[in-house]
Amino acid sequence: MEFRQRNVWVKQRPRAFRSVALMLALVMAVPSAGALARPKSRSSGGAIAAAIVVDMNSGRILHEQASTSPRAPASLTKMMTLYVLFSYMRAGAVSPDSELVVTPYAASQAPTKLNLKPDATIRAADAVNALVTLSANDAAVTIAENLAGTEANFARVMTRKAQELGMMSTLFRNASGLPNDEQVTTARDMAVLAQHLIRDFPEYYGCFQTKYFAYHGRRYRNHNRLLFGYKGTDGIKTGYTREAGFNLTASVRRDDKHLVAVVLGGRTGAQRDAAMRVLLDQSFPKAVAGKPKPVETAPLVASLETPAPTPPVAKKRVFALASAAFAEPAGFTNDSAAQASAKPAAAPTAEVAADPRRPDPPNPTRPRAPTTCRSGPSPLRPRQRAGSARFRAVRTRCSTATSHSQLPFKRTTRSGIARASPASHRIVRKALAPN
Numbered sequence: 120m121e122f123r124q125r126n127v128w129v130k131q132r133p134r135a136f137r138s139v140a141l142m143l144a145l146v147m148a149v150p151s152a153g154a155l156a157r158p159k160s161r162s163s164g165g166a167i168a169a170a171i172v173v174d175m176n177s178g179r180i181l182h183e184q185a186s187t188s189p190r191a192p193a194s195l196t197k198m199m200t201l202y203v204l205f206s207y208m209r210a211g212a213v214s215p216d217s218e219l220v221v222t223p224y225a226a227s228q229a230p231t232k233l234n235l236k237p238d239a240t241i242r243a244a245d246a247v248n249a250l251v252t253l254s255a256n257d258a259a260v261t262i263a264e265n266l267a268g269t270e271a272n273f274a275r276v277m278t279r280k281a282q283e284l285g286m287m288s289t290l291f292r293n294a295s296g297l298p299n300d301e302q303v304t305t306a307r308d309m310a311v312l313a314q315h316l317i318r319d320f321p322e323y324y325g326c327f328q329t330k331y332f333a334y335h336g337r338r339y340r341n342h343n344r345l346l347f348g349y350k351g352t353d354g355i356k357t358g359y360t361r362e363a364g365f366n367l368t369a370s371v372r373r374d375d376k377h378l379v380a381v382v383l384g385g386r387t388g389a390q391r392d393a394a395m396r397v398l399l400d401q402s403f404p405k406a407v408a409g410k411p412k413p414v415e416t417a418p419l420v421a422s423l424e425t426p427a428p429t430p431p432v433a434k435k436r437v438f439a440l441a442s443a444a445f446a447e448p449a450g451f452t453n454d455s456a457a458q459a460s461a462k463p464a465a466a467p468t469a470e471v472a473a474d475p476r477r478p479d480p481p482n483p484t485r486p487r488a489p490t491t492c493r494s495g496p497s498p499l500r501p502r503q504r505a506g507s508a509r510f511r512a513v514r515t516r517c518s519t520a521t522s523h524s525q526l527p528f529k530r531t532t533r534s535g536i537a538r539a540s541p542a543s544h545r546i547v548r549k550a551l552a553p554n
Contacts, residue, residue, distance in 0.1 A: 168384025169306040172402045175377035181402040190383045192304040193358030194254045196296030199277045205320045215244035225260040232257040252332040252341040256295040263294035306381040313379045327354030365391040375408040
């Protein structure tokens with residue numbers, strides 16, 4: 120019996136050696152506890168591209184990392200979209216219940232979006248909540264087109280407003296933040312914009328605290344995770360594109376202390392949020408408790424009292440604000456005094472009103488004026504643009520013969536330039552013919 124047990128052990132001895140060797144290999148392959156903990160001890164600043172922390176009470180910069188380096192804003196762009204919309208709402212041109220019309224271009228925007236359908240409408244209040252929580256691109260473009268006619272016009276309004284606020288390193292090309300090589304900003308400029316949203320529109324800033332938004336039977340959760348797990352957070356906006364990385368602007372209040380922080384270029388959403396928490400935790404002991412200082416003493420804020428944009432013409436639907444830019448002017452007359460006293464038609468925005476290339480639309484119901492006129496310059500070349508200065512001069516001199524609105528235009532381009540058909544040039548040549 121003893122011999123059999125010894126023989127069995129001899130046969131099993133190679134298996135025992137193999138087990139021991141396997142255990143040694145596993146021990147050597149598993150890193151030590153110190154090696155696992157080493158990456159966690161790194162500073163969070165090295166994993167982000169740019170950051171800034173500002174004390175709202177004193178105006179001091181408590182932390183700064185590449186705050187003036189140009190970066191893609193991603194959906195932080197929607198902060199300026201909302202700033203312009205809030206200006207219209209305060210002026211009374213738009214109300215929370217105003218119906219915004221969705222165009223096919225707005226409905227075709229890339230996600231994330233509400234999946235709005237062309238020719239549908241959405242309340243202004245719902246569009247605001249969609250931007251804050253879901254960061255809906257189709258809702259952002261809907262706001263832009265209803266207020267300025269086109270997204271390009273609205274982007275120019277956004278850039279001009281950014282310069283008025285002191286955001287000199289920011290350039291906007293769209294209202295949603297979708298990738299565009301020419302659309303840039305800095306962490307400092309985003310902090311300036313956040314300060315203005317908080318101080319300029321306290322009646323509307325509360326929307327940035329919205330955690331959930333329900334629309335057409337679906338419930339959307341705010342992308343800003345700090346609202347759910349970081350004490351004192353009251354806003355404001357997240358953003359992400361592949362080029363920009365993960366961006367975040369946050370506003371946090373604790374014990375009469377108020378900080379605004381911006382983090383740009385995070386590698387992941389969780390890493391971005393962790394970096395923001397670390398920066399805020401490090402900055403709160405340095406913050407000053409008390410009431411905010413006046414704006415002129417804050418180094419980041421240029422001016423809080425900024426003029427509101429020119430309110431659009433009141434219509435039943437807000438989409439009519441854009442169409443007001445194409446309203447037919449008053450009838451032409453040879454009396455220069457009457458022309459000087461004529462009141463120009465109101466336009467929805469200064470950007471649309473300042474475009475001299477935008478022609479008047481044809482109006483077939485308007486009666487044709489008499490065909491007598493004074494002699495003028497030589498007839499136009501067949502392919503000369505209708506928006507040129509020369510054509511405007513001809514139109515003024517021949518106002519009694521025909522109006523610009525009666526010329527049969529072939530088509531109007533997206534940039535607002537109309538190409539005249541040969542028939543329109545024949546009318547002008549006939550009017551210019553010497554008696």
